Amino acid sequence: MGMTMAEKVLARTSASAAVAAGDFVTAKVDRVMCHEAFVLCAMKLMGLGVDRLFDSERVIVILDHYFPAPTEQMARAHSLARDFAERFGIRHFLGHAGICHQVLTERGHILPGQLVLGTDSHSTTSGALGAAGAGIGITEMAYVLATGELWFQVPPTIRFVLEGRLGPGLMSKDVALMLAGTHGTEVAQYRSIEFAGGVADHLSVASRMTMANMGIELGAKFAMFAADEVTRRYLSPLTDGDLEPFGPDADARYEAVHTLDVSALEPQIACPHNPGNVKPASALGDVRVQQAFLGSCTNARLEDFAVAAQILKGRSVHAGTRLLVTPASQAVYLEATKAGYTQTLLEAGAAITASGCGACPGGHSGVVGPGEVCLSSTNRNFRGRMGSQDSEVYLGSPASVVAAAVAGHIVDPREFWTGNV
Amino acid sequence: MNTVIRGRVWKFGDNIDTDVMAPWNTLSQTWEERRSTVLATRPDFAAGAQPGDIVVAGRNWGCGSSREHAAENLKLLGLGAVVAESFGRIYFRNCIAIAFPNMVCPGIQAACEDGDQVEVDIDSGVVRNLTRGSQLQATPYTADMLAIVAAGGLLEVLKKRLAEARA
Numbered sequence: 001m002g003m004t005m006a007e008k009v010l011a012r013t014s015a016s017a018a019v020a021a022g023d024f025v026t027a028k029v030d031r032v033m034c035h036e037a038f039v040l041c042a043m044k045l046m047g048l049g050v051d052r053l054f055d056s057e058r059v060i061v062i063l064d065h066y067f068p069a070p071t072e073q074m075a076r077a078h079s080l081a082r083d084f085a086e087r088f089g090i091r092h093f094l095g096h097a098g099i100c101h102q103v104l105t106e107r108g109h110i111l112p113g114q115l116v117l118g119t120d121s122h123s124t125t126s127g128a129l130g131a132a133g134a135g136i137g138i139t140e141m142a143y144v145l146a147t148g149e150l151w152f153q154v155p156p157t158i159r160f161v162l163e164g165r166l167g168p169g170l171m172s173k174d175v176a177l178m179l180a181g182t183h184g185t186e187v188a189q190y191r192s193i194e195f196a197g198g199v200a201d202h203l204s205v206a207s208r209m210t211m212a213n214m215g216i217e218l219g220a221k222f223a224m225f226a227a228d229e230v231t232r233r234y235l236s237p238l239t240d241g242d243l244e245p246f247g248p249d250a251d252a253r254y255e256a257v258h259t260l261d262v263s264a265l266e267p268q269i270a271c272p273h274n275p276g277n278v279k280p281a282s283a284l285g286d287v288r289v290q291q292a293f294l295g296s297c298t299n300a301r302l303e304d305f306a307v308a309a310q311i312l313k314g315r316s317v318h319a320g321t322r323l324l325v326t327p328a329s330q331a332v333y334l335e336a337t338k339a340g341y342t343q344t345l346l347e348a349g350a351a352i353t354a355s356g357c358g359a360c361p362g363g364h365s366g367v368v369g370p371g372e373v374c375l376s377s378t379n380r381n382f383r384g385r386m387g388s389q390d391s392e393v394y395l396g397s398p399a400s401v402v403a404a405a406v407a408g409h410i411v412d413p414r415e416f417w418t419g420n421v
Numbered sequence: 422m423n424t425v426i427r428g429r430v431w432k433f434g435d436n437i438d439t440d441v442m443a444p445w446n447t448l449s450q451t452w453e454e455r456r457s458t459v460l461a462t463r464p465d466f467a468a469g470a471q472p473g474d475i476v477v478a479g480r481n482w483g484c485g486s487s488r489e490h491a492a493e494n495l496k497l498l499g500l501g502a503v504v505a506e507s508f509g510r511i512y513f514r515n516c517i518a519i520a521f522p523n524m525v526c527p528g529i530q531a532a533c534e535d536g537d538q539v540e541v542d543i544d545s546g547v548v549r550n551l552t553r554g555s556q557l558q559a560t561p562y563t564a565d566m567l568a569i570v571a572a573g574g575l576l577e578v579l580k581k582r583l584a585e586a587r588a
Binding site for chain 1: 436438440441446449461462481486487488489511514519565569574578579
């Protein structure tokens with residue numbers, strides 16, 4: 001019997017010839033990512049007298065959730081993180097490079113077939129490159145940092161076969177939101193996802209990252225794309241290693257296979273207060289937006305800037321709306337600047353911040369006030385997620401966010417779409 | 422550890438997320454500072470929860486973030502267990518890692534009301550509603566999960582492992 005991508009990764013990392021859904025394994029981790037939670041993990045380890053990590057070369061510490069430090073307390077936490085990283089001999093310490101999932105990917109830390117664990121639920125993002133990425137808490141991370149391994153139950157896999165062709169103005173975010181809306185936010189609970197089909201095959205790595213990222217909003221343990229020629233082209237400048245294709249066996253066993261044609265898909269919006277409360281943008285009526293946010297690990301990559309610039313060229317942000325833009329990484333920021341996109345955004349009235357998690361979890365740089373509505377390119381719209389318990393967050397694609405910033409209310413972004421980017 | 426937990430029910434609905442259990446702006450606060458913010462969408466809960474009380478919830482309890490504060494806050498409130506139709510998987514793992522019993526129990530939401538006395542057997546997964554005289558079977562922990570919970574959590578497992586390596 002063949003294996004799914006998740007089964008292949010967990011078989012290799014547990015030194016098993018084969019594993020099947022339901023098996024328990026102890027797997028050796030290929031890459032470990034900690035954000036600011038590293039401080040809490042390190043304190044637990046020091047309390048246990050652990051003075052060295054399983055392999056500090058495989059550990060990457062990225063400060064993003066509270067960057068730039070919004071309070072003195074967080075500034076101290078960042079200093080502690082730096083001190084602990086030095087003490088444990090962690091060479092890959094990135095204090096101001098951008099959001100962890102983007103930075104890991106663009107710096108070549110993630111390779112197809114790897115098992116990647118991070119102290120962040122959106123660690124599923126690594127699945128865009130064919131890696132098995134999952135988020136864990138600080139206790140499990142402390143255990144991983146000390147031992148390099150962790151227990152797993154091999155998940156059953158659900159395969160989404162995406163057929164047809166995305167229409168103009170439609171983005172992979174719309175597909176992810178549609179899946180949450182039609183299949184629910186638990187469709188992949190305790191399970192792994194494989195995205196496949198002609199649409200998946202033609203998505204860029206950046207667009208795949210958006211969908212793999214949103215995998216956790218479908219409940220998934222891993223959310224993976226096969227590593228193909230698109231992956232190879234993305235990774236070849238970033239690594240010296242061999243890049244073999246990585247995918248499931250042809251006779252792999254799936255718990256379910258959902259084949260969907262996305263050709264007729266309309267831009268999708270998740271309404272408060274759940275990512276699964278999804279409607280077409282055209283069906284929303286007059287929802288006024290005080291804050292439009294283009295940012296987070298879900299979107300705000302170079303191709304998203306291109307879309308934003310295309311919509312904003314020659315237009316202005318609505319007087320009743322603020323458009324906040326937080327690039328997914330400082331490298332993205334630089335590329336977007338070289339391409340002229342940031343100038344277009346600034347001329348239209350956008351405010352651009354340094355890269356970091358910022359407004360997405362309601363931390364800083366764009367906290368939403370009581371009674372306010374935010375349309376956001378992020379991943380979650382739980383009550384109070386971006387600030388006040390009395391605010392409302394809607395989720396949409398970068399195109400939807402920027403179009404709403406111009407209109408002052410949620411609109412079908414195709415009204416502003418003038419052609420291919 | 423005590424494998425039979427008996428307590429009073431606090432009932433919650435579906436999709437209760439980690440942001441509500443542990444709001445972002447409380448993550449660096451002390452327990453005393455953040456205690457009143459835990460599940461504040463139900464205002465009587467944090468102030469009224471007594472040690473040993475049991476949360477009964479619907480689907481997808483603990484969906485969302487990997488922040489361990491969500492699990493830790495409920496443990497610090499003194500809750501004996503959470504019994505739900507299903508869980509967000511990172512939250513569920515975090516609870517195993519800190520030895521806070523959580524059980525998947527289909528049908529539990531319809532079987533309990535606020536204030537019922539419920540008994541949960543962590544070993545067998547049997548859940549009894551003592552007020553109504555009914556009984557349900559939760560999905561028991563597998564041997565691997567139970568071993569971590571019984572040891573007092575993953576750090577206790579690690580402590581033992583480190584001691585063996587040093588010996």
